[in-house]
Amino acid sequence: MKYFIRISIMLPVLVLLVAVAGAGTWEKIEVNDAPYISGHTCVFNGTDGSLYVLGDSLLADANIYRINLDSADKTTIIVASSDTVKRFGHSAVLDSTTDRILVFGGNVGSHYNDLVTNTVYSFDLVNNTWEVLPTTGTDIPAARSAHSAVFDPQFNRMIIYGGRDVDQIVLNDTYILDLSVTPAQWSKANLGYEAPARWQATAIYDPVRKRMVIFGGVKTNNEPTDELWVLSLAAASLTSQRWTQVFPGNDPGADLARTAHVMAYDPNADQIVVTSGWAPLTLTEAFYNTSYTFDFVTGLWALVAPGPDIPLSRRNASGVYDTIHRQMILFGGAYGNDINAVTLNDMYALKAETRWSPGKGKGDVYNYPNPFNNSTGKTTIKFYCDGSREVKVAIYSLIGELVKDWTVAGVTGINSLEWDGANGDGKKVESGGYICVIDQGGAKSKFKIGVIR
Numbered sequence: 001m002k003y004f005i006r007i008s009i010m011l012p013v014l015v016l017l018v019a020v021a022g023a024g025t026w027e028k029i030e031v032n033d034a035p036y037i038s039g040h041t042c043v044f045n046g047t048d049g050s051l052y053v054l055g056d057s058l059l060a061d062a063n064i065y066r067i068n069l070d071s072a073d074k075t076t077i078i079v080a081s082s083d084t085v086k087r088f089g090h091s092a093v094l095d096s097t098t099d100r101i102l103v104f105g106g107n108v109g110s111h112y113n114d115l116v117t118n119t120v121y122s123f124d125l126v127n128n129t130w131e132v133l134p135t136t137g138t139d140i141p142a143a144r145s146a147h148s149a150v151f152d153p154q155f156n157r158m159i160i161y162g163g164r165d166v167d168q169i170v171l172n173d174t175y176i177l178d179l180s181v182t183p184a185q186w187s188k189a190n191l192g193y194e195a196p197a198r199w200q201a202t203a204i205y206d207p208v209r210k211r212m213v214i215f216g217g218v219k220t221n222n223e224p225t226d227e228l229w230v231l232s233l234a235a236a237s238l239t240s241q242r243w244t245q246v247f248p249g250n251d252p253g254a255d256l257a258r259t260a261h262v263m264a265y266d267p268n269a270d271q272i273v274v275t276s277g278w279a280p281l282t283l284t285e286a287f288y289n290t291s292y293t294f295d296f297v298t299g300l301w302a303l304v305a306p307g308p309d310i311p312l313s314r315r316n317a318s319g320v321y322d323t324i325h326r327q328m329i330l331f332g333g334a335y336g337n338d339i340n341a342v343t344l345n346d347m348y349a350l351k352a353e354t355r356w357s358p359g360k361g362k363g364d365v366y367n368y369p370n371p372f373n374n375s376t377g378k379t380t381i382k383f384y385c386d387g388s389r390e391v392k393v394a395i396y397s398l399i400g401e402l403v404k405d406w407t408v409a410g411v412t413g414i415n416s417l418e419w420d421g422a423n424g425d426g427k428k429v430e431s432g433g434y435i436c437v438i439d440q441g442g443a444k445s446k447f448k449i450g451v452i453r
Contacts, residue, residue, distance in 0.1 A: 025308070025350070025351045026291075026308070026309050026310050026311060026348050026349070026350055026351075027308065027309050027348065027349050027351060028309040028311075028346065028347070028348050029069075029074060029329075029347045029348065029349050030074060030347075031067055031074040031075075031076060031345075031346075031347045032073055032074060032075040032076060033075060033076040034065075034067070034076050034331075034332075034345040034346075034347065035053070035056075035061060035063070035065060035076065035332075035345055036332070036343040036344065036345040037053070037055070037056045037057075037058075037061055037332050037343065037345070038056070038057045038088075038314075038315075038316035038317065038332055038333045038334035038341075038343050038344070039055060039056060039057025039058075039088030039089065039316045039334075040053055040054060040055035040056055040057075040088065040316075040318050040332060041053070041054060041055050041090060041091065041092035041103075041318050042092075042318040042319060042320045042329070042331055043092050043093070043094045043101050043320065044094070044320035044321065044322055044323070044329070045094060045099075045125060046096075046323050046324060047099065047125075048068065048070075049068060049069050049070035049322075049324050049325075050066050050067060050068045050069065050070075051066070051067045051069055051320065051322075051329060051331070052064060052065070052066055052079075052101060052123075052125075053065040053066075053067070053318070053331065053332070054085045054092060054101075054103070054123075055085060055087055055088045055090055055092075055106070056085075056086070056088060057088040057316055057334070058343075059086045059087070059088070059107075059108070059109075059110070060086075061085070061086070062081050062082055062083050062084075062085050062086050063078045063080070063081050063085065064078070064079050064080040064081070064082075064085055064123065064128075065077065065078060065079070066078075066079045067347075069322055069324070069325060069329070070324065070325075074347075079128045080123070080128050080129070080130060082130050084103075084121055084130050086108065087103075087106035087107060087108045087117070088106060088107055088145075088316075089105070089106045089107040089116070089145030089146045089147075089163075090103055090104065090105050090106025090107075090145065091103070091104050091105060091106075091147060091148065091149035091160065092149075093149050093150060093151040093158055094151060095122075095151055095158075095179065096151070096153055097153065097156055097179075098179075099124070099125045099126055100122050100123060100124050100125055101122070101123040101125065102120060102121070102122055102123075102133065102151070102158055102177075102179075103120070103121040103122075103123065104118070104119075104120050104121075104147075104149060104158070104160060104177075105117055105118055105119075105141075105143065105144050105145055105147055105160075105163065106145045107145045114166070115166070116143040116144055116145045116164075116165065116166050117143050118140065118141055118142060118143040118144065119132060120132070120133040120135055120177065120184070121133060133183075133184060134182075134183035134184070135177065135183055135184045135185065135186055136183045136184070136185050136186070137185045137186030137187055138187075139175075139186060139187055139188040140186045141160060141173070141175040141186065141188075142165050142166075142171075143165065143166055144163035144164060144165050144171060145163055145164060145199075146162075146163045146164050146199035146200045146217075147160050147161060147162050147163025147164075147171070147199070148160065148161045148162055148163070148198075148201050148202060148203035148214050148217075149161070149203060150203050150204060150205040150212050151205060152205060152210075152212075152233050153205075153207075154210060154233070154234075155178075155180070155233070155236055156178070156179045156180040157176050157177060157178050157179055157180070158176075158177040158179065159174065159175070159176055159177075159189075159212055159231075159233065160174070160175050160177070161173070161174045161175075161195065161198075161201070161203065161212070161214060161231075162195070162197060162198045162199060162201060162214075162217070163199050164199045170197040170198065170199050170218070170219070170220045171197055171199070172194045172195055172196055172197035172198065173188065173189075173194065174188070174189040174191060174194065174195075174231070174238070174243075175187070175188055175189065176188075176189055176238065189238040189239075189241070190238070190239045190240070191231075191238060191239075191240070191241055191242060191243065192240040192241060192242040193242040193243055193244075194243055195214065195229040195231070195243035195245075196219065196220075196227075196229075197219070197220050198214065198217040198218065198219065198225070199217055199218050200216075200217040200218050200259040200260055201214045201215060201216055201217030201218075201259075202214065202215050202216060202217070202261060202262070202263035202274075203215075203263075204263060204264065204265040204272060205233075205265070206230075206265065206296070207267065207371055207450070207452050208267075208270065208296075208371050208431060208432060208433060208450035208451070208452055209232075209234075209296075209431070209432070210232065210233050210234040210431070210452075211230050211231060211232045211233055211234070212230065212231045212233055213228065213229070213230050213246075213265075213272065214228070214229050214230075215227070215228050215229075215263055215272065215274060215294075216257065216258055216259060216261055216263075216274070216277070217259050218259045218280075222280070223257075224257045224258050224259045224277075224278075224279045224280065225257050226256040226257040226258070227245060228245065228246035228248070228294065229243050229244065229245050229246065230243070230244050230246055231243050231244075246299075248294065248299055248300060248301050249298070249299045249300050250300050250301055251301075252292055252301035252302065252303060253290075253303070255279070255286065255288055255290055256274070256292055256301065257279060258274075258277035258278060258279055258288055259277055259278065259279070259280065259315075260276075260277050260278055260315035260316045261274055261275065261276050261277025261278075261288070261315070262274070262275050262276050262277070262317050262318060262319035262330055263275075263319075264319055264320055264321040264328050264329075265321055266293075266321055266326075266328065267321070267323065267369075267370050267371050267450060268326055268366060268368075268370045269293070269295070269447075269448065270295070270296045270297060270370075270371075270433055270448045270450050271293045271294055271295045271296060272293065272294045272296075273291060273292070273293050273304070273321075273328050273350060274291065274292045274293075274294070275288075275289070275290070275291035275292075275304075275311070275319070275328070275330060275350070276288060276289065276311070276313070276314045276315060276317045276319075276330065276333060277315055278313075278315040285337060287313035287314060287315060287335055287336075288313055289310060289311050289312060289313040289314070290303065290304075291303070291304035291350065292304060296433065297398060297433055297435075297448055304350065309348065311330055311346070311348045312335055312344065312346075313335060314333035314334060314335050314344060315333060315334060315335075316333050316334050317330055317331060317332050317333025317334075317344070318330075318331055318332060318333070319331060322349070323369075325349070326351075327349040327350060327351050328349065328350040329347065329348070329349055330347065330348045330349075330350070331346075331347045331348075332344050332345055332346070332347075365381070365382065365383040365384075365436070365438050365445045365446075365447050366381075366382055366447055367379045367380060367381045367382065367419070367436065367447070367449050368380055368382070370448075370449055370450055371449070371450025371451060371452050372421065372449075372450070372451065372452070373451075373452050373453060374420060374421020374422070374428050374429065374451050374452075374453060375421075375428065375453045378418045378419060378420045378421070379418070379419055379421070379449065380416050380417070380418055380419075381393065381416065381417045381418070381419060381436060381438075382414065382415070382416055383410075383414075383415050383417075383438045383440075383445070384413065384414055384415070385410040385411060385412055385413065385415055385440065386412065387412055388409070388410065388411050388412055389410050389440060389441055390407060390408075390409060390410065390441070391407070391408050391409075391410035391415070391438065391439065391440050392405065392406070392407050392408075392437075392438075392439040393405065393406045393407075393408060393417055393436065393437070393438055393439075394406075394436070394437045394439070395419065395434050395435070395436055395437075395449070396434065396435045396436075396437065397432075397434060397435075398432070398433050398434070398435065402424075403423045403424070403429060403434060404419070404422065404423050404424045405424070410440065419449075421451050428453070429451055430451070430453070431451055431452050431453045432450075432451060433448055433449070433450055433451075434448070434449045434450075434451060435447075435448060435449075436448075436449050
């Protein structure tokens with residue numbers, strides 16, 4: 001079986017409610033000269049609005065591709081070519097502090113794990129050059145593939161979890177690569193409780209709650225799972241920290257359990273989005289094109305409403321959240337089993353309900369950036385008025401306590417209001433989620449704001 005890695009997140013919030021259709025609309029994006037690959041990874045660079053694609057499950061493609069999502073023609077450009085990229089089952093994270101992509105592990109021989117690596121490579125996004133990243137440490141992770149990884153910007157470190165080693169043993173260990181020192185230093189996290197062994201689980205970094213979240217993947221018995229686990233990264237030391245399972249407040253359906261899927265974190269809606277993948281143990285080897293969201297505030301899974309362009313079912317695709325255009329990107333992958341697999345080169349964007357533009361979705365409200373750091377910046381709250389009127393804006397905590405409120409004179413068209421992340425007494429609020437309520441003459445709308453410090 002071929003496979004790939006991705007990056008995900010989850011959170012312990014339990015509310016027993018009924019699932020409803022989630023927000024979202026799939027739209028196909030035409031891309032010129034896109035490669036036919038699967039088992040690759042994608043990294044989104046918010047600095048230039050580009051998608052960087054690397055890796056290939058056939059170990060045939062040695063290119064790194066760049067697709068500028070902000071350009072009109074969406075032409076694919078080869079920015080580097082190196083045998084270093086001939087791998088799959090690796091992880092790739094954006095080190096935003098130094099404008100580089102860090103690649104760890106993966107299969108460099110075949111999909112039977114006969115040759116895996118634990119080398120760390122760095123790709124310079126400015127000079128488009130590869131190098132082996134020097135590392136040290138008395139406890140270095142074993143070579144592996146199909147693991148999960150995130151970049152933690154607060155402490156300038158990469159966290160990896162799980163995967164399979166060269167003997168195809170499924171792992172459940174957690175390692176830290178400290179990038180604040182030279183050479184970068186590996187250490188094994190001395191946790192109070194490890195998550196169960198998983199491979200092909202996806203992971204994301206939750207910037208609001210400062211935690212790593214993993215979802216899905218394959219258990220030691222080779223069954224796919226729909227479990228969510230979370231590890232707090234809020235402290236510099238992970239000693240005695242625990243992986244904790246998140247128990248959702250609802251059960252959305254049997255096809256949520258999957259592997260070789262894609263997951264991304266939508267900071268505007270404070271939720272994860274899961275799409276594609278397959279269930280290899282089913283008699284029909286089910287491949288999925290269903291998509292789900294998990295809301296960190298309500299603790300509920302919801303099925304994403306499809307259309308107008310629904311992606312073909314697939315596995316070993318890759319994806320990211322495009323924070324500039326506020327959409328999830330799905331790219332490539334394969335359909336079918338290994339013998340009859342059809343490799344894809346198509347791209348789709350999942351437009352979130354919170355996406356808003358003048359003249360369309362005028363009832364929508366949102367803020368940008370979301371989340372935002374209230375120690376260093378502000379966020380702008382946007383709403384639309386179809387006539388001049390008094391508008392009440394209020395920020396609440398997740399337990400319903402009033403944090404701050406305003407009464408403003410709304411005008412016809414787009415209205416903006418800045419919030420510096422302080423409460424009514426001028427004190428900066430703590431990191432976490434907050435609810436903004438816009439009241440226009442009794443017609444109320446609300447959305448979530450994430451605050452980080």
